[in-house]
Amino acid sequence: MPIWNIITLQNRNSPTIEHLNIFHDHTITILVIITIITLYLITVSTLNYRFNRHLLENNQIELFWTILPTLILIFIAIPSIKTLYLIEEIISPSITIKTIGHQWHWTYDYSDFKNIKIRALNIKRNKIRLIKTFNRLVIPSNTPTRILITSKDVIHSWTIPSLGVKIDAVPGRINQSIILIKRPRVIIGQCSEVCGAGHRFIPIYLERPSIKLFLKKI
DSSP: OOOTTOOSOOOOOSHHHHHHHHHHHHHHHHHHHHHHHHHHHHHHHHHOOOOOTTOOOOHHHHHHHHHHHHHHHHHHHHHHHHHHHHHHOOOOOSEEEEEEEETTEEEEEOTTSOEEEEOBOOOTTSTTTTTSBSSOEEOOTTSOEEEEEEESSSOEEEEEGGGTEEEEEOBTOOEEEEEOOOSOOEEEEEEOSOOSTTGGGOEEEEEOOOHHHHHHHO
């Protein structure tokens, strides 16, 4: 859940965000090492007043600073390709939920179960104003769930950071993603596309009970 003054990523609640977090740490480590080495070389060069006036070119140095960035990009790209493949792969979902973005609410169609409409709960005295909703999207934990996303009017974006999910809802087009929630809890998300004046009234409030409780709620 997002909280005030947080400077790190949210708690990881799905395999997707775990892979994204590992890739994030991998990339940040490389960037920190490059930054430290660059600052060290700049400092040494600034404090060193001696120079070789006969040195006009050096093929070895030019070859080094051409090959090294290429190797660094390859070292970053390999885990990136793996992560993208895992995010886009849809393997044998147990449940399919069709999500439709409206101004200003979400509609969820459980196909074989029911259709529900979710609107923001606008309570000024409540600390979770415009985050909590009248109805909750219910997805069982430890169950592969396919989310089909589309829009009725303008472009929206169905985003839950703690699950590593961000899917654009485009009118006339259906996008999809897979969700596997690991632990039962309540997850909060929001439309991350500036879709109009009522953009703040279109949150996502997701509850993930066990499969037995899910069947009772549905």
